[in-house]
Amino acid sequence: MALRSELMPPKLDEKLVLKLTSLSEEIDCGERDLTEHMVLEFNQLASTSFDFLDFQGIYGGQDHDTWVRKVLYEPYIKPVPDVTTDELVEMMRRVMECDGAEHEVDFWLFMLEVNVPNERLVDLIFRPHVYFAVADFSQELSPEQAVYLALNTTAVADG
Structure with missing residues (x-):
């Protein structure tokens, strides 16, 4: 069965996903002082407000690309009043x-x-x-x- 667009993962800008994935890989297990500017860049590009610690251990749970996509999907996760x-x-x-x-x-x-x-x-x-x-x-x-x-x-x- 096909799902309507509200119930489908949104199409993402793949260049943005690639950039955010690269940043998250650098920040994860990185040193706070050396990656703080990357955290700021990530937050600006992704419209998030993560702290350095939010990136630590991503690799232990999932790959960075998956994590970034989930972050970018978050604004689209909402109740659909007429869901069947x-x-x-x-x-x-x-x-x-x-x-x-x-x-x-x-x-x-x-x-x-x-x-x-x-x-x-x-x-x-x-x-x-x-x-x-x-x-x-x-x-x-x-x-x-x-x-x-x-x-x-x-x-x-x-x-």
């Missing part, structure tokens, strides 16, 4: 099947989080045994089931 159940199911499918690049899948996960009123959505998707507080929960949920449960249940366990 079918659209939620399609985003859920893309997340559950990792259908796309990591930054795209993350975009859809974030969109689900702001459009589905369930603060434990991530547990439902990736750790249903924690969500339902059943250690041996082994049922694999379909995207349709996950959306239905997210919209209609309250988690039992405390995260």
Whole structure:
């Protein structure tokens, strides 16, 4: 199913992504005094207000290109008042099947989080045994089931 533009990762200026990726690589694990001007440049180009420490350890969690894309996607992550159940199911499918690049899948996960009123959505998707507080929960949920449960249940366990 095709998703409308509000539910798709925005098209990014690839030259900007490349520049910001390069800056973030230099800042990550760099020395504060030697990279402070790069932090300022990054913030100016990305319209962010990161501190030197915000860049430390990016490489340990994901590649810099993915991190930059997620930063640039952030202003587009917002509730869509008329989102349909079918659209939620399609985003859920893309997340559950990792259908796309990591930054795209993350975009859809974030969109689900702001459009589905369930603060434990991530547990439902990736750790249903924690969500339902059943250690041996082994049922694999379909995207349709996950959306239905997210919209209609309250988690039992405390995260």
